[in-house]
Amino acid sequence: MSVSLANFGIADKLASRRTRQAINVDRKLLLITLIIILLGLVMLGSASISIAEQQTGKPFYYLWRQFGYVSVGVFLATLVFAVPIAVWQRLGPILIMVSMLILLLVFVPGLGRNVNGSTRWIGFAGLNVQVSEFAKLFCIIYLAGYLVRHTQLVRTELKGFIRPLLLLQVVVFLLLLEPDYGAAAVLLATAMGMMWLGGARFSQFAMLGFLVAAALALLAVSSPYRMERLTAFLNPWADPFNSGFQLTQALIAFGRGEWLGVGLGSSVQKMFYLPEAHTDFVFSVLGEELGLVGVVIVILLYTYLVLRLLRIGRHAEQRELPFHAYLSYGIALWIGLQAYINIGVNMGVLPTKGLTLPLMSYGGSSVVVMCLAISMVLRVDYETRKGDRLVQNKKGIV
Amino acid sequence: MKEKVHNPTSAFRIGVVITVLVGSALVLIGRAFDLQVLRKDFLQDQGDARALRVEPVMAHRGMITDRQGEPLAISTPVDSVWIQPQTFMTAQSQWSPLAKELGLNMADMRRLVAQKQDKEFVFLKRQISPMLGQKVMALKIPGVSLLREYRRYYPMGEVAAHVVGFTNVDDQGQEGLELAYENWLHGTPGKQRVIKDRLGRVIQHVELLQKPQPGKNLTLSIDRRLQYLAYRELKKAVFKNKAKSGSVVILDVHTGEVLAMVNQPSYNPNTRKGLKASSFRNRAVTDVLEPGSTMKPFTVAAGLESGRYTADSMINTSPGFLKVGRNLVRDAHNYGLIDITTLLQKSSNVGASKMALSLPENTLLHMQEAFGFGEITGSGFPGEASGIVNTSPHWRPIEQATMSFGYGLSVTPLQLARAYCVLANGGYLKPISFVRQQHPVVGQRIIKTKTATAIRTMLESVVSHDGTAFKASVEGYRVAGKTGTVKKLVNGQYSDDRYQALFAGMAPAVNPRFVMVVIINEPRGKAFYGGLVAAPVFSRVMSGALRLFDIAPDVTTPDRWQMAVAEAHL
Numbered sequence: 001m002s003v004s005l006a007n008f009g010i011a012d013k014l015a016s017r018r019t020r021q022a023i024n025v026d027r028k029l030l031l032i033t034l035i036i037i038l039l040g041l042v043m044l045g046s047a048s049i050s051i052a053e054q055q056t057g058k059p060f061y062y063l064w065r066q067f068g069y070v071s072v073g074v075f076l077a078t079l080v081f082a083v084p085i086a087v088w089q090r091l092g093p094i095l096i097m098v099s100m101l102i103l104l105l106v107f108v109p110g111l112g113r114n115v116n117g118s119t120r121w122i123g124f125a126g127l128n129v130q131v132s133e134f135a136k137l138f139c140i141i142y143l144a145g146y147l148v149r150h151t152q153l154v155r156t157e158l159k160g161f162i163r164p165l166l167l168l169q170v171v172v173f174l175l176l177l178e179p180d181y182g183a184a185a186v187l188l189a190t191a192m193g194m195m196w197l198g199g200a201r202f203s204q205f206a207m208l209g210f211l212v213a214a215a216l217a218l219l220a221v222s223s224p225y226r227m228e229r230l231t232a233f234l235n236p237w238a239d240p241f242n243s244g245f246q247l248t249q250a251l252i253a254f255g256r257g258e259w260l261g262v263g264l265g266s267s268v269q270k271m272f273y274l275p276e277a278h279t280d281f282v283f284s285v286l287g288e289e290l291g292l293v294g295v296v297i298v299i300l301l302y303t304y305l306v307l308r309l310l311r312i313g314r315h316a317e318q319r320e321l322p323f324h325a326y327l328s329y330g331i332a333l334w335i336g337l338q339a340y341i342n343i344g345v346n347m348g349v350l351p352t353k354g355l356t357l358p359l360m361s362y363g364g365s366s367v368v369v370m371c372l373a374i375s376m377v378l379r380v381d382y383e384t385r386k387g388d389r390l391v392q393n394k395k396g397i398v
Numbered sequence: 399m400k401e402k403v404h405n406p407t408s409a410f411r412i413g414v415v416i417t418v419l420v421g422s423a424l425v426l427i428g429r430a431f432d433l434q435v436l437r438k439d440f441l442q443d444q445g446d447a448r449a450l451r452v453e454p455v456m457a458h459r460g461m462i463t464d465r466q467g468e469p470l471a472i473s474t475p476v477d478s479v480w481i482q483p484q485t486f487m488t489a490q491s492q493w494s495p496l497a498k499e500l501g502l503n504m505a506d507m508r509r510l511v512a513q514k515q516d517k518e519f520v521f522l523k524r525q526i527s528p529m530l531g532q533k534v535m536a537l538k539i540p541g542v543s544l545l546r547e548y549r550r551y552y553p554m555g556e557v558a559a560h561v562v563g564f565t566n567v568d569d570q571g572q573e574g575l576e577l578a579y580e581n582w583l584h585g586t587p588g589k590q591r592v593i594k595d596r597l598g599r600v601i602q603h604v605e606l607l608q609k610p611q612p613g614k615n616l617t618l619s620i621d622r623r624l625q626y627l628a629y630r631e632l633k634k635a636v637f638k639n640k641a642k643s644g645s646v647v648i649l650d651v652h653t654g655e656v657l658a659m660v661n662q663p664s665y666n667p668n669t670r671k672g673l674k675a676s677s678f679r680n681r682a683v684t685d686v687l688e689p690g691s692t693m694k695p696f697t698v699a700a701g702l703e704s705g706r707y708t709a710d711s712m713i714n715t716s717p718g719f720l721k722v723g724r725n726l727v728r729d730a731h732n733y734g735l736i737d738i739t740t741l742l743q744k745s746s747n748v749g750a751s752k753m754a755l756s757l758p759e760n761t762l763l764h765m766q767e768a769f770g771f772g773e774i775t776g777s778g779f780p781g782e783a784s785g786i787v788n789t790s791p792h793w794r795p796i797e798q799a800t801m802s803f804g805y806g807l808s809v810t811p812l813q814l815a816r817a818y819c820v821l822a823n824g825g826y827l828k829p830i831s832f833v834r835q836q837h838p839v840v841g842q843r844i845i846k847t848k849t850a851t852a853i854r855t856m857l858e859s860v861v862s863h864d865g866t867a868f869k870a871s872v873e874g875y876r877v878a879g880k881t882g883t884v885k886k887l888v889n890g891q892y893s894d895d896r897y898q899a900l901f902a903g904m905a906p907a908v909n910p911r912f913v914m915v916v917i918i919n920e921p922r923g924k925a926f927y928g929g930l931v932a933a934p935v936f937s938r939v940m941s942g943a944l945r946l947f948d949i950a951p952d953v954t955t956p957d958r959w960q961m962a963v964a965e966a967h968l
Contacts, residue, residue: 050595057538193415197407240444248444254433255441268449268602271595292434296427303423310416317407325407333415340422347429 025081026381029308033359033374036301037070037367040282040360047270047285048278048362062278062362069364073371080375085383088376089323092145096167099135099142103174106131118354120178130365132175132183136190137369139171140334143191144326147198151322155199165191165208179223182353186338188212193333194326233351247348249274250281253288254295254347261291278362280354283346299343302358306336309377316384324380331373449593452607453600457585458548459569460613462562462576464622465655465834470562471576473548473569477531479522483515485541485597492539499534500526524567525549540597550576554622556664557629560680561620561656561832563780564667573678575832577780579616586611617834619655624648627942629660632916635935636662639899639921645682646935647815648943649913651904653839654819654828656777657912657943659683659812684781686808687917690884691745691928692902693766693804695821695853698738700765701753702849709852712737715748722796727751727803739856742880743865747803754802755795762801763787768827768844769817771809775830785809804882815915818902821857821878822910825850854878858907861933870903870933872941874951878910879903879936881928886920896920901932905940906952912943 041063048062055061088095105122106112113121113128121128146154146164153160168191175184192212196205236244236251253269256262267288270277277285287295313328335358342357344350356366433441462471479500497504500523507522514520524547526534531544550565552558563574570584571577588610593602628646636644641662648658661681665673679685701707718732729748733740741749754762766772772787785808788797800806809817812830820827826841857878861870866881882900885892899918904910916932916939925931944951 054538054540054597197411197415199407199411237444249448251433252441252445252448254430255438256445257434258438259435268445268593268595271449271597271601273448273596287430287434292430295430295434299423299426299430303420306419307416310412314412329415336419340419340426343426344422344429347426347433349425349429 025378026308026312029305029312029374029378029381032301032305032308036298036305036359039298039301040357040367041066041070042264043282043286043289043360044278044362046265046267046289047282049265050271051278054272065364066362066367069367070371072364073368076368077371077375080372081379081382083379085321085324085327085376085379088141088327089145089148092142095138096142096171099131099138099171100174102131103135103171103178106174106178118178118180120180120354127364130363132178132180133365133369135171135175136183136187136334137331137373139168139187140190140194140330140373141327143168143194144323144330147194147326148322151199154195155201158204161195161200161204161208165195180354181220182341182355185353186334186341186355189337190330190333193337194330197329198326233345233348236348246275246281247352250284250346251348253284257288257291257295259292261287261289261294264289280342280356280361281346282361283343283357287346302336302339302343306332306339309335312377312381312384316380319384319387321380321384321387324384328377328380331377335370335373449595450604451592451594452589453592455588455590455606455608455610456546456548457587457610457612459550459565459585460583460615462583462616462618464558464618464620464625465657466622467617468622469553470558470618470620470622472551472553474551475528476525476547476549477528477534477544478524478547479526479531479534480543480545481511481520481522482541482543482597483511483517483520486511486539487515487541489540492537495537496534496539496542499530499537543599550667552667554625555666555668557626557660558620558622559664559667560661560678560682561618561625561659562667564670574680574780575616575618578778578832583613583616585613618832619650619653619657619834620659620832621657621946623946624658624939624943625660627946628658628939629664631935631938632660632662635916635918635931639918639923639925639931641918641922641931642920643681644918645685645811645915646917646939647682647811647915648939649815649819649830651819651822651910651913652828653835654816654830654841655835656812656830656832658939680779680781682811682915682917683777683779684783684810686783686785686810687898687919688805688807688884688887689809689814690804690882690898690900691747692814692880692882692900692915693807694742694745694750694802695857695880696765696769696817697750697754697762697802698742698853698856699769699821699845699849700757700762701738702852703765703845704757704761706756707738707753709738709856713741713746713749713752715741715746715752718748720748720751720799722751722755722799723794725796725799727799739859742853742856743859743862745803745860745866745881750802751799754798759793759798762798763789766801766807769820770827771807771813771817775810775812775816777812777830777832779832782812783810785813804884811915811917814900814902815913818904818913818915820844821850821853822904822913823850854904854907854910857903861903866927866929867901867903867933867936869929870901870936870940872905872937872944874953875905875941875944875949876907876952877903877905877937877940878907879933881933883926883928897926899926899928899931901928901936903933903936903940905944906949908952911947911949912940914940914943 044066045063049059052061053059106119111122112119113123120130120132122131143164150160172184172188236247240248249269253274267285269288270285274281274284309328309332313325317325338355339358341350342355345352356363358370359367458473461469463469497507548569561574563576564572565576566572571580589607591604591607592600593604595601632644632646644662646660650657659682663677665677712735714735715729715733718729720727727747729746733744733746766787772785774782774784787807797806816830824847825843825845827844828839828841857880858876859865861867861877861879867879870879871877880902884898886896888896899921902915904913914936916935918931921931
């Protein structure tokens with residue numbers, strides 16, 4: 001990425017005066033991201049080969065499209081890397097308005113696209129964009145800014161705790177209207193985590209957490225299809241050919257995988273048994289083909305990715321860059337939560353929700369937004385270390 | 399700046415977040431261990447229950463060949479298109495190219511799918527060529543699959559149709575030897591375990607549970623060349639004489655093997671659509687007829703065996719008819735005092751009747767039964783008729799008289815041929831076989847060799863220019879035989895215009911190798927006598943047979959001049 005940055009010539013003046021080593025991004029984060037993306041492409045290719053063949057006659061249809069999305073994501077990420085974090089900080093309040101607006105656009109006839117009973121996409125110029133992915137990122141940017149602007153308020157008063165959440169509730173409400181239950185849950189949980197790291201009082205946090213949980217429970221009970229999904233997850237074998245169909249097929253995939261897996265490309269479950277094998281349930285195919293070893297490696301990869309993101313945030317916080325820190329924390333929580341929830345859903349420890357596995361599942365919007373988010377954290381690291389050097393330089397002069 | 403220096407998040411709060419995240423990761427890993435190691439057996443069983451299936455492995459049916467190993471029936475691989483209606487319903491947009499490839503009517507297809515929609519397996523089209531099968535699969539229509547099957551192909555078509563028979567669409571024998579040897583020919587499908595995808599397509603072969611047992615091959619006694627020759631000549635004769643039907647049977651004298659058996663009308667077993675069941679009948683085995691004068695040699699055999707007659711015995715046939723009770727037995731001419739050779743040569747009914755009436759009451763019946771009449775030949779051919787001999791305890795003299803010249807009993811052409819074999823091989827009745835015999839066939843002696851030889855010599859005179867069947871002669875060989883021209887029974891009355899023309903004969907006369915029976919049913923041309931209608935077929939086919947089997951000629955200097963004269967007479 002550093003090479004392409006140099007080629008584009010869009011790094012700032014300081015960077016352009018330095019050697020390439022000086023503008024180096026966090027190699028570990030970059031490497032772990034690329035590993036996950038490449039592994040994701042391999043698994044997606046394998047998981048989608050039969051369904052693509054059947055649907056389009058081209059076995060690598062989904063693989064090539066995903067490759068295109070990843071390319072777009074990487075390209076946009078290099079652009080985003082060139083944007084100073086301060087810009088995002090200033091844009092925060094606007095971005096949350098934008099996210100509400102785009103979530104409303106979904107309901108505009110002719111613009112919204114309904115797939116499987118959910119209106120989550122807006123289509124224009126031949127592209128379908130899952131707007132909730134962007135909304136999540138925008139909300140995190142907004143919340144990071146809020147936590148910086150009202151640090152004391154958040155840490156001392158109930159008002160400071162509730163105010164941003166009210167605004168987020170609007171977004172969550174719109175997400176539930178689609179409905180995109182998974183995105184709403186991930187967004188709320190991420191927000192909670194950010195508030196926690198922002199210093200919100202434990203009592204308030206616990207109280208609101210309880211309220212939110214109650215509200216979610218109520219929603220789940222009020223919508224029968226969610227209730228059905230909930231019971232399916234608790235005991236999928238009770239009704240394995242109806243509500244528990246997808247989950248039992250996913251569990252069978254893991255069971256077939258054993259220690260070392262049946263081998264790359266040899267999954268049986270992807271042969272039309274497991275619905276959504278290339279999107280939300282790609283991890284099950286991975287479990288079948290690469291076994292427990294592959295599963296543990298991927299869980300550890302995501303854990304390492306999250307810890308790396310948190311570490312960059314912590315470093316930024318120590319350099320007194322609170323927005324940088326909260327942004328990194330938010331993105332870390334988001335990616336971590338979404339990855340774990342998706343894996344948990346695949347393995348039947350959480351109810352089935354429409355959540356992608358970050359950077360691995362098929363889906364253009366998801367992979368592009370994830371690339372942008374990682375790129376922002378790379379920028380955070382870059383700016384943080386720039387500060388380091390300035391401090392060191394000052395020390396050297398004095 | 400109004401903003402204070404940032405007060406960082408406490409290490410405790412970060413620690414909690416990290417603990418929760420790493421804890422979640424560990425929980426997930428624990429769950430993965432649970433699923434992939436601890437509960438793998440249960441999950442794999444569940445998976446197998448959904449994906450593992452036992453499928454048949456088709457075994458092909460044994461080949462039927464002629465005695466030289468040339469194929470008469472072979473199984474060729476074909477594909478059958480079957481559908482899973484539920485899945486197939488979802489792809490209605492792709493139906494029309496499928497219907498076009500298979501030549502099906504869209505409306506019929508829709509009706510079939512609607513009717514069978516709760517079934518799991520429905521044949522859409524049976525037995526198409528593998529090439530067309532590939533084309534159909536290339537359409538990639540959900541719920542459409544192929545099943546490998548075998549279709550019977552009969553290279554000789556109508557020529558061997560009656561003997562070989564045919565199988566139905568499920569590869570089971572329906573007629574002829576295909577039916578008779580069903581257990582020998584049919585293969586036993588094996589079983590294999592496969593993994594299928596959810597659309598029912600096999601994606602992996604796991605193991606062979608039971609090997610398919612292909613059917614065993616069957617070598618018939620039929621000679622393909624002789625069969626073809628006989629068929630061609632019979633067809634020609636039936637056509638030329640405007641006959642209703644006809645049969646030819648050729649037997650090996652020493653083994654009782656059927657070397658050729660053909661009938662008219664025949665059918666093409668490869669495309670049987672729209673054919674009448676009557677044309678499926680192997681008339682030479684399943685149909686009976688009154689044998690007429692072709693029975694006279696057996697009457698003579700009874701006379702000679704009784705010791706009351708010798709080859710030189712004379713019988714007075716004057717005045718050309720014989721009153722038996724209230725009935726009259728007639729000859730064509732008044733032959734006067736004749737020897738037994740002349741009796742056969744001129745086919746004298748009066749002579750045969752006198753001979754029969756002079757013997758003890760049951761002698762003729764016993765002789766006919768000894769020659770195998772009234773019982774099946776043991777060929778095992780499905781639907782073989784046994785014929786009827788008159789076994790009533792008290793005969794009227796007229797019954798005994800008519801029996802002596804072949805009326806009042808019914809025989810199959812095959813039985814007739816078998817009985818002539820006894821005369822040909824020196825007195826042994828042998829079982830009939832459609833399967834090639836490897837070892838010498840033991841028969842049952844029923845008349846003295848001397849008697850058989852004597853009758854053979856007498857029958858040679860029938861095929862002289864003085865006999866009734868000169869047209870049965872074969873250049874270079876001595877031929878013995880007997881004609882028959884039988885009035886058919888129509889509504890209990892012997893018809894005056896419906897005949898069956900017969901010839902039964904053997905060659906070479908001195909040491910016969912082949913017996914052949916030719917029957918032309920209801921010839922409607924100018925000629926209807928066995929000697930004019932059936933004998934020429936015998937001559938042509940027998941001459942071919944002798945040549946094909948490399949039989950040495952037994953006439954060293956054929957009297958061409960004599961033959962030419964004889965022909966001029968006719």
